[in-house]
Amino acid sequence: MKASVVGGSGYVGGELLRLLLGHPDVEVGQVTSDSMAGKSIARAHPNLRGASDRRFVPRSALEPADVTFVAVPHGEAMEEVPALLAAGGIVIDLSADHRLRNAAGYPEYYHRDHPHPELLARSVLGLPELHREALRTADLIAVPGCIATASILALRPLVTAGLIDSQRVVIDAKSGSSASGRDAGPAGQHAERSGVMRAYAPAGHRHTAEIEQETGARVALSCHAVEAVRGVLATVHGFASRPVDEKELWRTYRAAYGGEPFVRIVHEADGIHREPEPKILAGTNFCELGFAVDPHAGRIVALAALDNLMKGAAGNAVQCLNVRAGFPETRGLEFPGLHPI
Amino acid sequence: MTQCPECEAIVESHDMVLGEVFPCPDCGTELEVLGTDPFAVQPAPKEAEDWGE
Numbered sequence: 001m002k003a004s005v006v007g008g009s010g011y012v013g014g015e016l017l018r019l020l021l022g023h024p025d026v027e028v029g030q031v032t033s034d035s036m037a038g039k040s041i042a043r044a045h046p047n048l049r050g051a052s053d054r055r056f057v058p059r060s061a062l063e064p065a066d067v068t069f070v071a072v073p074h075g076e077a078m079e080e081v082p083a084l085l086a087a088g089g090i091v092i093d094l095s096a097d098h099r100l101r102n103a104a105g106y107p108e109y110y111h112r113d114h115p116h117p118e119l120l121a122r123s124v125l126g127l128p129e130l131h132r133e134a135l136r137t138a139d140l141i142a143v144p145g146c147i148a149t150a151s152i153l154a155l156r157p158l159v160t161a162g163l164i165d166s167q168r169v170v171i172d173a174k175s176g177s178s179a180s181g182r183d184a185g186p187a188g189q190h191a192e193r194s195g196v197m198r199a200y201a202p203a204g205h206r207h208t209a210e211i212e213q214e215t216g217a218r219v220a221l222s223c224h225a226v227e228a229v230r231g232v233l234a235t236v237h238g239f240a241s242r243p244v245d246e247k248e249l250w251r252t253y254r255a256a257y258g259g260e261p262f263v264r265i266v267h268e269a270d271g272i273h274r275e276p277e278p279k280i281l282a283g284t285n286f287c288e289l290g291f292a293v294d295p296h297a298g299r300i301v302a303l304a305a306l307d308n309l310m311k312g313a314a315g316n317a318v319q320c321l322n323v324r325a326g327f328p329e330t331r332g333l334e335f336p337g338l339h340p341i
Numbered sequence: 342m343t344q345c346p347e348c349e350a351i352v353e354s355h356d357m358v359l360g361e362v363f364p365c366p367d368c369g370t371e372l373e374v375l376g377t378d379p380f381a382v383q384p385a386p387k388e389a390e391d392w393g394e
Contacts, residue, residue: 247349250367250368251349269371270371274369
């Protein structure tokens, strides 16, 4: 299967290339970048030195492929995707442009109308844990955001099981600097970012729309930038609708994800890694989920950790490709991570 | 097989012997084999602060 990447010079594009170059069922085709056209992909992604002799091509030179990954900023993908779909093949969009089923969410959260709202009904959200069967036949797959992925996977089982008041949920998310992308602007400068603990979106983060769409909950989301390059930790605070103990939470999460290849339930009795922690997941496609019961406050705390560039973007996109193409779901995604790191 | 009394994970005997201590594969709780036929476990006693003195 030939795969092309539109917008291959960014961090997500680099992770896609790393994964696709190692995927035994995929041949990497064209990789576009207008700003780096003609240059080796290793110029943007030095970890890929020697892995490929591919050079970036301008977007205008893109030819049809069996699957095209779109890793361009929000707002650009919605202009690109119709032509890609018309040319045939599968389109996997890693931007936010086809995640929301309701077009009204775009002016509310992205400050622009969607130019092709008819595609929103055609798009399938790229979260195999929720939409595996629909993904098997989808021609437009919209990979959810990193904070949204972590939050949805942690929160949804609690809502589905009726364990919490779904209209009163608070999510506190921390993310590493790579989540802002390669061109993050002044907020990503070392002097501003080093040592940071910044509430960059205490309210109104755009991933709220995805989380509410996929969980049915009403969510109050606050997002923070922390001193890390990769990683998301989402802490979900729900208020119990009845008495709940930890055994019931084990049952709930096992029922939701017991057979999932990339979801691990982590809530251990001892040790220093008792709950999910993004650091040890760097470079892997795993999302780890943990939980705790707070009887004093009538609260259930759910935790989700992942690598924002992997299960939060490129890794999840390749997992979706595996599902769509009928490949083993873990193919190309077996890396277990590093420790210590 | 039986269940972990802490998290309800399925735990299997794997020819363990009476008194053997092993971690639950899911929650990591140290479990002690109480019986082999039928297989039964309980959380292992934790070391007291003056253990060994």
